[in-house]
Amino acid sequence: MDGAAIQALVLDAGGQAFQARQLEHWIFRHGAADWDACRNLPRALRERLATRARIRDSAVVTVDTASDGTEKLLLRLADGETVETVIIPDGDRLTLCVSSQVGCPVACVFCASGLDGVRRNLRSGEIVEQVLHARDRLAAAGRGIAPARLTNLVVMGLGEPMLNLDALVAALDRIRDEEGIGLGARRITVSTSGLPDRMRRFASTPHSYNLAVSLHAADDALRRRLVPTARATVAEIVAAAQDYFAQKSREVTFEVVLLDGVNDRPRDAAALIAVLRGFPCTVNLIPWNPVDRIAGLRRPSESRVDEFAEQLRRGGLNVTVRRQRGADRSAACGQLRLRQLAPGDASAPQDSRSQRPPDFG
Numbered sequence: 519m520d521g522a523a524i525q526a527l528v529l530d531a532g533g534q535a536f537q538a539r540q541l542e543h544w545i546f547r548h549g550a551a552d553w554d555a556c557r558n559l560p561r562a563l564r565e566r567l568a569t570r571a572r573i574r575d576s577a578v579v580t581v582d583t584a585s586d587g588t589e590k591l592l593l594r595l596a597d598g599e600t601v602e603t604v605i606i607p608d609g610d611r612l613t614l615c616v617s618s619q620v621g622c623p624v625a626c627v628f629c630a631s632g633l634d635g636v637r638r639n640l641r642s643g644e645i646v647e648q649v650l651h652a653r654d655r656l657a658a659a660g661r662g663i664a665p666a667r668l669t670n671l672v673v674m675g676l677g678e679p680m681l682n683l684d685a686l687v688a689a690l691d692r693i694r695d696e697e698g699i700g701l702g703a704r705r706i707t708v709s710t711s712g713l714p715d716r717m718r719r720f721a722s723t724p725h726s727y728n729l730a731v732s733l734h735a736a737d738d739a740l741r742r743r744l745v746p747t748a749r750a751t752v753a754e755i756v757a758a759a760q761d762y763f764a765q766k767s768r769e770v771t772f773e774v775v776l777l778d779g780v781n782d783r784p785r786d787a788a789a790l791i792a793v794l795r796g797f798p799c800t801v802n803l804i805p806w807n808p809v810d811r812i813a814g815l816r817r818p819s820e821s822r823v824d825e826f827a828e829q830l831r832r833g834g835l836n837v838t839v840r841r842q843r844g845a846d847r848s849a850a851c852g853q854l855r856l857r858q859l860a861p862g863d864a865s866a867p868q869d870s871r872s873q874r875p876p877d878f879g
């Protein structure tokens with residue numbers, strides 16, 4: 519619910535407008551998970567509210583903690599579906615990675631999230647609740663993670679956020695709101711597999727979030743093999759990213775998931791340089807995290823990743839390399855959910871894609 523809907527709810531339950539604002543503070547600022555926690559609301563009002571609405575619709579079912587402090591939360595939604603949200607400590611940053619859909623329809627060949635297609639979009643509240651659950655976790659006693667507050671948010675979990683744009687924008691508005699969760703737009707990054715029309719619609723929304731674009735390859739034929747459902751060309755995707763930069767003055771990041779012998783060759787770096795040179799952007803190289811059910815792909819060696827990065831730098835591009843986090847656990851996004859869906863059977867091929875390794879000649 520947005521502010522107006524919460525106000526209507528409270529008025530309908532016999533409360534007043536200022537109590538609606540108090541309720542928003544309880545839920546989003548203080549993290550109240552049930553009505554009794556909203557202590558300065560009269561008991562009778564709380565009881566009437568409880569018959570009309572629930573504060574939370576999802577629950578944490580599994581917490582998977584890696585030795586580097588990364589925590590993966592598996593959440594069960596009201597209809598029994600599950601999504602992942604991941605708390606990633608990194609120096610003085612504490613980043614939360616949230617999901618936008620249950621599964622993903624884009625079906626990139628290297629990704630666990632799209633292996634079983636998409637089940638449905640998340641509602642905006644289900645996106646916001648991922649932040650609330652993560653904050654509960656951080657508030658729990660006895661944790662060694664510093665800082666104790668979330669500093670950044672990335673929409674890089676399950677799903678293609680641009681295919682759930684209205685709910686995403688409503689959720690980000692809620693997460694950004696200074697009266698509530700208060701994580702500013704500058705600290706929020708949305709990652710997309712590259713849907714130019716949606717990227718432009720996203721650019722036309724009022725707030726300036728950071729944009730990350732999963733490019734993976736600058737050659738159209740190769741990119742289509744990695745992102746088989748993509749309809750836009752590389753040139754169209756890069757043009758939409760440039761428009762986002764022009765409109766928002768926010769530097770765009772291009773993500774490249776590096777696969778050994780597939781898109782990590784000198785000529786792949788040269789193609790990226792040719793497409794991105796002159797555009798003030800950053801290329802984030804992500805060495806592939808292996809996925810149980812995906813055969814035929816390999817993570818490149820560290821030296822290959824370094825050489826690739828160096829070639830891009832010599833070509834004039836800003837480059838960062840993502841260190842693998844949560845490596846001893848289900849590091850790849852979507853992997854924890856898959857393991858939960860098919861416990862004990864994680865290595866068994868269950869769809870045609872995993873039985874037949876992708877053909878990269």
Ligand code: SAH
Nearest residue numbers: 629674677678709710711732773806807850
């Ligand atoms: N659907 C959006 C956002 C979610 S995926 C998108 O594709 O951008 C977030 C990032 O994780 C993308 O860059 C994606 O390519 C990357 N990714 C997915 N599976 C991965 C894996 N197994 N190893 C490394 N990166 C992966």
Ligand code: SF4
Nearest residue numbers: 622624626629632711
């Ligand atoms: Fe979907 Fe992103 Fe995974 Fe591709 S990489 S299948 S777009 S979640």
